[in-house]
Amino acid sequence: MTALALFIVGFLIFQDLILGLLLVINFRKYDSRNQAELPKISILIPSRNEAENILNCLQSIEFLEYPKEKTQIILADDGSTDETAIIIQDWMKSTVWQVEFLSIHKKTAGLNGKANALAQMAEKATGKLLLFTDADCIVSPQWAKSMVNAQAESGSDLITGITQVQGDNVFTRMQAMDWWLTLGMVKVMSDLGLTLTSMGNNMLLSKKAYEAIGGFEGIPFSLTEDFELAKQVKLKGFKAVHLVSEANLIQTKGQEKSSDLLSQRKRWMYGAVRLPLYWKILLGIQVLFFPSIIYFFILFPFEGLLLWLIKVIIQSLFIYGFASKCRQNLGIRNLLLFELYYLFTSWSTIVYYFWPAKTEWKGRKYG
Structure with a gap:
């Protein structure tokens, strides 16, 4: 013993x-060169009961340093019972970005709630590249351009970004340490050519790869749809890399209660047991x-x-x-x-x- x-x-x-x-x-860097001609992108942000967070997310989108004529923003309210939809629609009236709004009612069999919303949002996407983030996240001004440049430089169809947990108390700061440790391991393995997962709150996927795997409808049911998506992309032979830089760092909120944290980790465990x-x-x-x-x-x-x-x-x-x-x-x-x-x-x-x-x-x- x-x-x-x-x-x-x-x-x-x-x-x-x-x-x-x-x-x-x-350590691999992938966004060191700027493209002369940037492609059209579609940014997908689903939301459900995010009235406390969605406006901060949308305000960060306002400052993106990406050509507006080449940016499509798709927002969706997935059956919220709070004022999420109202906040989104009010913001849309004042923004200069191209925005489409969906109210999710249809349910696709075999998909969790978020994957169901994203599947319907992706049907509206016209960009060559799809960028994903969450309603409780804040993106940096360079986020989109950094992810797109990494895609061009690496020749990859799936780019996983980097996310930092923010919070003012010890509990949320410990979650931040946990994310740095876990994502650090993912980055090291990715740089060795071993893709473990992707992260739905900071991810780029080419439209070509998305269609090749049959979209979210084409992947098996999973509570960790980003993990399953990365797995299917890899099985189809597409290249994936992990981009870690200040430019593509996204901020997200930590869990305030231990019960919420355990519920989140239980969901993530469904992906881990499929490694x-x-x-x-x-x-x-x-x-x-x-x-x-x-x-x-x-x-x-x-x-x-x-x-x-x-x-x-x-x-x-x-x-x-x-x-x-x-x-x-x-x-x-x-x-x-x-x-x-x-x-x-x-x-x-x-x-x-x-x-x-x-x-x-x-x-x-x-x-």
């Missing part, structure tokens, strides 16, 4: 060292780190504490280094507190995933 615990602890420390090394020597076996083994070892190091610490307090400290330092350097790629400075105190948060969320997510309760998402229940 002691040998197994030591192996798991040592393996994870070694893994974090390798991730940090690859981040330094193999290849070797990835599930690696994720399993990561989760087993905590019981292993605690067991080792009980038997050998000094050595256990030292190994735990080494892991925290290496992990913190990785998170800090990855965030610095977007010129974001993370507080040292937050990085140290993150280890306790990570212990709580990793194990509570597993328990909640197997708990016999339906997954709630935007007021709808699945499962």
Whole structure:
């Protein structure tokens, strides 16, 4: 038992060292060149009960540095019970952008709520490239141009962006650390040519690839439609890359309550369990780190504490280094507190995933 615990602890420390090394020597940039002739794009933003957030999102869209005559913005209200639709329509009266608005009523069998809305929105898209973000996100002025330039430079049909969680309390700051860690791993793997997933709140997909996979209607039902979309794009032989830069960094809101966070993580787990076996083994070892190091610490307090400290330092350097790629400075105190948060969320997510309760998402229940 002691040998197994030591192996798991040592393996994870070694893994974090390798991730940090690859981040330094193999980090890929894809948006360093500006195109002389930019293509037409369609930006898709679905919303459901986002009255508190949608205006901030739309106001950030106002400042996009992309030719207005080559930009189509498609907004949809998916059965909101608040004033989301009214806010969108009021904004449309004053904006200078080309905007189309859909009120989603039709339900396509085999699709979750968001995928259903996006499928209908995509039918209206006239752009060569489709850009996706969420109603609770704030985009940077360079976002669209950065994503489009990366598509041209890399020759890829799927570009995954980078998203940062914002919040004023410790709980949301810990979520930000979690996103930096997870997306850092995704970026390292992507730069090795191993596409794991995409991210629906910051994503570009060519219309050609979208049509080749049959759109959202052509992918299997999933609560993580962005994960399944990336999987189908890869199966069709299209190239995908992960763009990480200050220019395409999007801000999103963190979950304010632990119950909302667990519901979000339970939904994400549906995508994680569909990863290849070797990835599930690696994720399993990561989760087993905590019981292993605690067991080792009980038997050998000094050595256990030292190994735990080494892991925290290496992990913190990785998170800090990855965030610095977007010129974001993370507080040292937050990085140290993150280890306790990570212990709580990793194990509570597993328990909640197997708990016999339906997954709630935007007021709808699945499962």
